[in-house]
Amino acid sequence: MRQNNDSKKLVEQVLQTINPTEVADKSLSQTVEVLLNLIEQLQTQLKELQTENQRLKDENNRLTALFS
Numbered sequence: 001m002r003q004n005n006d007s008k009k010l011v012e013q014v015l016q017t018i019n020p021t022e023v024a025d026k027s028l029s030q031t032v033e034v035l036l037n038l039i040e041q042l043q044t045q046l047k048e049l050q051t052e053n054q055r056l057k058d059e060n061n062r063l064t065a066l067f068s
Helices: 002-017 026-066
Strands: none
Touching: none
């Protein structure tokens, strides 16, 4: 799990260093900006789904223990 957290931090650091306005090609700059926004949305969605998944696992474990 530690390696996964380290990887996430590294990715976040790299993404924060990317500045679409520094890309000379206007079209490419817009594409980079769209992709960065998409990555941010997907990261948010992933975190929400991981939280929901853990909640469901906990509920499943609670119900399994209750009826065992």
